[in-house]
Amino acid sequence: MRITAAEVIVTCPGRNYVTLKITTADGVTGLGDATLNGRELAVASYLRDHVCPLLIGRDSAHINDIWQYLYRGAYWRRGPVTMTAIAAVDCALWDILGKEAGLPVHRLLGGAARDGVLIYGHASGQSVDELLDDVAAYREQGYRAIRVQAAIPGLESTYGLHHPGTGATYEPADAAMPSDNVWHTPAYLEFAPELMRAVRERFGYDFHLLHDVHHRLSPLEAAQLGKSLEPYRMFWIEDPTPAEDQEAFRTIRQHTTTPVAVGEVFNSIWDCQHLITERLIDYIRTSVSHTGGITHLRKVFDLAALHGVRTGSHGAGDLSPISFAAALHLDITVPNFGIQEYMGHLEPASEVFKTNYAFRDGYMHPGDAPGLGVEIDEEAAARYPYEPKYLPVNRLRDGSMHDW
Ligand code: GCO
Ligand code: MG
Numbered sequence: 001m002r003i004t005a006a007e008v009i010v011t012c013p014g015r016n017y018v019t020l021k022i023t024t025a026d027g028v029t030g031l032g033d034a035t036l037n038g039r040e041l042a043v044a045s046y047l048r049d050h051v052c053p054l055l056i057g058r059d060s061a062h063i064n065d066i067w068q069y070l071y072r073g074a075y076w077r078r079g080p081v082t083m084t085a086i087a088a089v090d091c092a093l094w095d096i097l098g099k100e101a102g103l104p105v106h107r108l109l110g111g112a113a114r115d116g117v118l119i120y121g122h123a124s125g126q127s128v129d130e131l132l133d134d135v136a137a138y139r140e141q142g143y144r145a146i147r148v149q150a151a152i153p154g155l156e157s158t159y160g161l162h163h164p165g166t167g168a169t170y171e172p173a174d175a176a177m178p179s180d181n182v183w184h185t186p187a188y189l190e191f192a193p194e195l196m197r198a199v200r201e202r203f204g205y206d207f208h209l210l211h212d213v214h215h216r217l218s219p220l221e222a223a224q225l226g227k228s229l230e231p232y233r234m235f236w237i238e239d240p241t242p243a244e245d246q247e248a249f250r251t252i253r254q255h256t257t258t259p260v261a262v263g264e265v266f267n268s269i270w271d272c273q274h275l276i277t278e279r280l281i282d283y284i285r286t287s288v289s290h291t292g293g294i295t296h297l298r299k300v301f302d303l304a305a306l307h308g309v310r311t312g313s314h315g316a317g318d319l320s321p322i323s324f325a326a327a328l329h330l331d332i333t334v335p336n337f338g339i340q341e342y343m344g345h346l347e348p349a350s351e352v353f354k355t356n357y358a359f360r361d362g363y364m365h366p367g368d369a370p371g372l373g374v375e376i377d378e379e380a381a382a383r384y385p386y387e388p389k390y391l392p393v394n395r396l397r398d399g400s401m402h403d404w
Contacts, residue, residue: 014346090293116363226256
């Protein structure tokens with residue numbers, strides 16, 4: 001059906017989200033997530049100023065052609081801003097197609113290949129004891145896979161933890177200007193195996209254990225970490241080194257059997273081509289909304305399937321519920337699915353985004369509503385206008401900037 005409108009909605013129900021809403025001549029609407037954390041307004045402008053005008057009058061069912069038109073036609077290919085904008089268009093068009101067909105998107109993708117989507121939750125603590133209590137709480141809720149992070153002794157602050165007293169969902173983008181975290185690798189390398197030992201000693205091995213390194217190590221340090229964690233049989237260590245250096249993963253691979261995941265900052269298949277074809281990683285973490293949408297992420301996942309690499313998409317709170325729903329529709333269909341991250345969203349987000357996915361017994365289910373199954377309440381969205389919100393930056397003790 002002919003596209004008659006394309007609008008960008010920016011809202012901040014706890015965290016900034018950018019949503020693209022496409023409307024057809026029949027009045028059918030489709031939604032896509034265009035949120036690029038910390039750089040949200042850049043994508044809003046890219047869409048409003050350079051993409052929305054190009055969509056008017058096109059056939060919403062020509063998803064492949066519109067994708068190619070926006071990718072090849074722009075001259076400037078790839079990059080987080082471009083690929084997030086294209087992703088939003090792509091997801092909105094799949095949403096429309098599903099609504100027109102009266103089918104959930106996973107049915108359009110060939111149907112479910114599993115009963116549910118295995119997810120992992122985020123346990124954290126300002127101390128090991130606090131972390132262990134949080135792991136217990138996730139186990140009680142039925143989680144079968146849990147990421148653990150805890151405050152590193154000797155450092156003033158550690159990224160990726162609940163702020164004391166804030167409850168289950170942590171929110172890393174906490175300031176109008178980026179604050180400084182101070183990082184010290186030796187303290188971390190000493191602490192990480194102690195932390196995993198404490199978790200396994202208390203809870204055993206009957207659940208998947210994950211950990212995020214946030215790109216902070218050199219290849220050899222990452223290899224040391226991997227070796228030191230081998231007794232705790234990690235599901236994965238995530239982002240051990242800065243992700244753009246694909247060759248670094250060869251070094252890690254040569255030294256440890258701890259599985260490695262990477263990809264939340266990738267935007268296209270070209271960012272992970274060698275990682276996948278040379279089998280240097282175990283899990284590819286690219287997300288639907290930062291990697292060109294369902295259309296492009298399927299290609300990444302298919303390449304991964306050919307080379308024994310499984311999926312483990314990013315699902316942090318800085319991806320909106322629309323993105324999370326799109327991930328679930330894809331996850332439930334792909335043969336090489338591994339796991340899906342689920343951080344959840346801060347409470348006001350549920351006033352703005354009405355979702356259909358459901359958690360049962362450690363698995364997520366995308367639901368059977370036509371399309372992606374998420375709607376936006378625009379009046380509620382307007383009650384939460386954009387606020388500058390940034391992640392902290394990371395420095396070493398001598399004041400130099402360190403990797404994120
Ligand atoms: C993850 C991510 C988060 C990021 C967040 C940034 O694995 O979920 O690394 O911890 O910090 O996405 O906004
Ligand atoms: Mg991460």
